[in-house]
Amino acid sequence: MLSVFNNRCAFDTSQYYIEWRTVKKENSEYVEFPKYQSIRTGVLSSRAKVFLHPIRQKEYKKLELAPFPYIVFDNEQWEFNFNIGDHYCTAGIYWTGNLYFRTSYQLLGEKKFMINQRLIPCQEVFATSESALSHSELRFLYNSQYGFVRLCYINVDKTEMVFTLFE
Numbered sequence: 470m471l472s473v474f475n476n477r478c479a480f481d482t483s484q485y486y487i488e489w490r491t492v493k494k495e496n497s498e499y500v501e502f503p504k505y506q507s508i509r510t511g512v513l514s515s516r517a518k519v520f521l522h523p524i525r526q527k528e529y530k531k532l533e534l535a536p537f538p539y540i541v542f543d544n545e546q547w548e549f550n551f552n553i554g555d556h557y558c559t560a561g562i563y564w565t566g567n568l569y570f571r572t573s574y575q576l577l578g579e580k581k582f583m584i585n586q587r588l589i590p591c592q593e594v595f596a597t598s599e600s601a602l603s604h605s606e607l608r609f610l611y612n613s614q615y616g617f618v619r620l621c622y623i624n625v626d627k628t629e630m631v632f633t634l635f636e
Contacts, residue, residue: 516542517541517542517543518539518540518541518542519538519539519540519611519616519617520537520538520539520549521537521538521539521616521617522537523535523537523538523620525557529630530557530559531559531605531624531625531626531628532622532624532630533553533557533559534553534557534559534562534570534598534600534603534605534624534625535598535605535606535607535622535624535625536549536572536574536596536597536598536605536606536607537549537572537607538607538609538611538617538620539572539574539596540574540592540594540611541574544576545575545576546573546574546575546576547573547574548571548572548573548574549572549574550569550570550571550572551569551570551572552567552568552569552570553567553568553570553600554566554567555567555568559625561626562602562603562625564602568600568601568602569600569601570598570599570600571598571599571600572596572597572598572599573596573597574594574595574596575594575595575596576592576593576594577593577594577595578592578593579591579592579593580592580593580610582610582612582618582619584615584618584634584635584636585636589612589614589615589618590612591610591611591612591618591619592610592611592612593608593609593610594608594609594610594611595607595608596608596609603625604625605622605623605624605625606622606623607620607621607622607623608621609621615634616634617632617634618633618634619631619632619633619634620632620633
């Protein structure tokens, strides 16, 4: 479950706080699953782009080393480059200080996605993130009304994680 707040992030005032919560399905209803307390990250949204800072605690920590969900409208290719501090060492990858990541995004075209028993048009994007020590991938679907509706990661340790909007 993802909630958006109208409060700007202290660490980056161009982003708004979002809150991630885990849910599970019980008797055809989704209920909050108290495996974790809620976790806050940020989202940046403008007419030109949308950037979602992924969850990055516990087993999701490796997502800090993967491409972030990020779409730049009216572009077929774009990049996002950043440094990550060694406090995010994970998945058997260790470094000291900051590690530079180069992330490249490629718009693949339109793809349909089923939500609430109807097909919606989405932009499909493929991204790769490279550092001196790692490689990871993200394939996502973005819809102008619902935002990021599906995120499919191949992480630095070759595990896969999929996040899907279900309603």
